[in-house]
Amino acid sequence: MIPGRMSNSQTSAQIRPVDRAFFARDPRRVARELLGKVLVRREAVRQEAVQPGVGQIAGKRASNRRLTARIVEVEAYLGQEDPAAHAAAGLTARNAVLFGPPGHAYVYFIYGNHYCLNVSCEPEGQAGSVLFRALEPLSGLEAMAQARSIEIHGPGDVRKLTSGPGRLAEAFDITRARDNGCDLTSAAGALWLGDDGYPAGRILVTPRVGITKAPDWLLRFVLADNPFVSGKRMSRITAAA
DNA sequence: ATATCGATTATCT
């Protein structure tokens, strides 16, 4: 069971894929305009093994197969002229997707523990990208919780699903083997980016998180006042008694 | 409430 969450987003019925031209631009522009858009996992990979007790009805494993979440925090990486970018040293086997056509998933593994998701930007040959740092879950929260191996006991716990680049990748079952190089502009794909008409509202710009090179460049973009932005919260969400 | 630290591996020097 997942209790009601503090949300300022509505789930719209219609989500249309973002087209490739959107990504064929400067990553700073793409990052800004991706705020408020939606990340979609077409079908949750894991399936609930519901074992109903005697006389009980099987659980709701068939519903909520599609995962959706609103993009609330991103960072821009500028390609070879950005010391903090994976593309800084040029083309390698690991970062090849960054140099390919725009709108494709670049997934990398970090700290021996976590995957992180980017989308390639700029025309082919230029290696700009946008890193996804936090999402606001909209649908499929049960499957996300299962993928994250956590239980949701209150609104504050919902934040732990997708608030952070490693967390959101785990919630969406994103791995390098499965998703690196995938086209994110097609709703027929396993993972894609969509627009449901949500107005982004006020945007804050800050330095990027967790890097040692070019630490003061202002390339992190967040939705102001959105509780799902990563990092520590000054005031906790007051759960209803 | 903030601070520190260990986990664990692909990638690069």
Place this chain on the structure above:
DNA sequence: GATAATCGATATG
């Protein structure tokens, strides 16, 4: 051999 676009657990005020 060192480091990394992180997270969660533990310790402490």
